[in-house]
Amino acid sequence: MEEINKLDLMRTIQVKFPRLSKGQKLIAEYILKHYDKxxxxxxxxxxxxxxxxxSTVVRFANELGFSGYPKLQKSLQELIKNKLTTVQRIELSNDIVSHESPLKGVLKADMENIRVTLEKINHKTFDDVINSIFKAKKIYIIGLRSSTAIxxxxxxYLNLILDNVKVVGYGISDIFEQMINLTGNDLVIGIGFPRYAARTIEALAFAKSRNAEVAAITDSLLSPLASAADYTLIxxxxxxxxxxxxxxxLSVINALIIAVGLKEKEKISSTFADLENIWQEYQVYSFKEQN
Structure with a gap:
């Protein structure tokens, strides 16, 4: 079961339902009705x-073919994470961080996200993306909705290091108008996480139709961004x-920026020396001397 597409989970529960024990049927009924919770x-x-x-819950997970309850729980989370509305997420907040303060609960969850990312990310793919960045005639970056910030x-930062970077976003012109000159010599970096922005997915499909290289920064190889990508960073x-x-x-993006910077070390040293003079002359930052 753990290798079967997560969308088959509900069907599996329904098929196995008649053979479950009385207690396991109660669990199955609850999950079928309230899988989001x-x-x-x-x-x-x-x-x-x-x-x-x-122990009945654990046996129920085993009955479905999982090695333990955490595997069943992860399968449920994969099933719902792109389907939950914001209202449903708010309702679930208490369950997610119910045993700890929001500060501690969220920080621990973020630490776990970084740990899992370190295990999952493909180092060769990361190097391939760096090579594609330097090979590209022009680099287009697109991340919409909550991915806009990253x-x-x-x-x-790439604009401080390179001179061929364009961030595509909502504005006066449409997404596709901003990518009208896209060619097979260019690279498009798409960033998206559940709930995936439809326009980002469409933009990557457009990039493929123009034979451009596509790199995706997303949460899974099953992500719709990954299906259009030549390289996927998880x-x-x-x-x-x-x-x-x-x-x-953001940590993965930091690593990309640093890796690019290390290959252009002399150039960015000169650029930042220039910028420091400009920042000081135009008082971009506070330069108040400390006593």
């Missing part, structure tokens, strides 16, 4: 909610609440 419950809490023991961050973004967790994606 069950996805963030511990085995003990799910057991309490339906009136069975924690797309702008990537664009801001960054864990499991939500801790109604707010998307973009800590791990």
């Amino acid at each position: 069950a996805a963030f419950m511990t085995a003990a809490k799910l057991g309490i909610s339906v009136g069975v023991s924690e 797309a702008d961050f990537l664009g801001f 960054a864990q973004s499991n939500m801790a609440s109604f707010v998307d967790s973009l800590v791990a994606p």
Whole structure:
């Protein structure tokens, strides 16, 4: 089961339902009706909610073909993460960080996202993306909705290092008008996480139709961004609440910026020396001397 597409989970529960024990049927019924809430419950809490023991919940997961309850829980989370509305996410917030303060709960969740990203990310793919950045005639970066901030961050720093970077976003002109000169010599970097912005997916499909190279920074190889990409960098973004967790994606973007900078070390040293003079002359930053 753990290798089967997550969308088959509900069907599997329905097929196995007649053969389940009385207690397991209670769990199955609850998950079929309230899978959005069950996805963030511990085995003990799910057991309490339906009136069975924690061990019954574990056996239920085994009956479905999972090695343990955490695998079933992860499968449920994968199933719902692109389907939950913001209102549903707000309702789930208490379940996600219920045992700790929001500060501690969210920071721990973000630490876990970075840990998982370090395990999942493909180092060769990362190097391939860096090579594509230097090979590209022009680099287009697109990340919409909640991904706008990190797309702008990537664009801001790459623009200080390179001179062929364009951030595509909502504005006076349409997305496709901003990409009208896209060719097969260019690179498009798409950034997106659940709930995926439809316009980002369309932009990457447009890039492929123009034979441009496409790199995606997203949460899974099953992501719709990944299906259009030549290179996919995986960054864990499991939500801790109604707010998307973009800590791990930002870390990956930081790594991209630093890797590009290291290859252009002499150029950026000259650029930043120039910028320091400009910043001081025009008082971009506070230069008040410390006593």
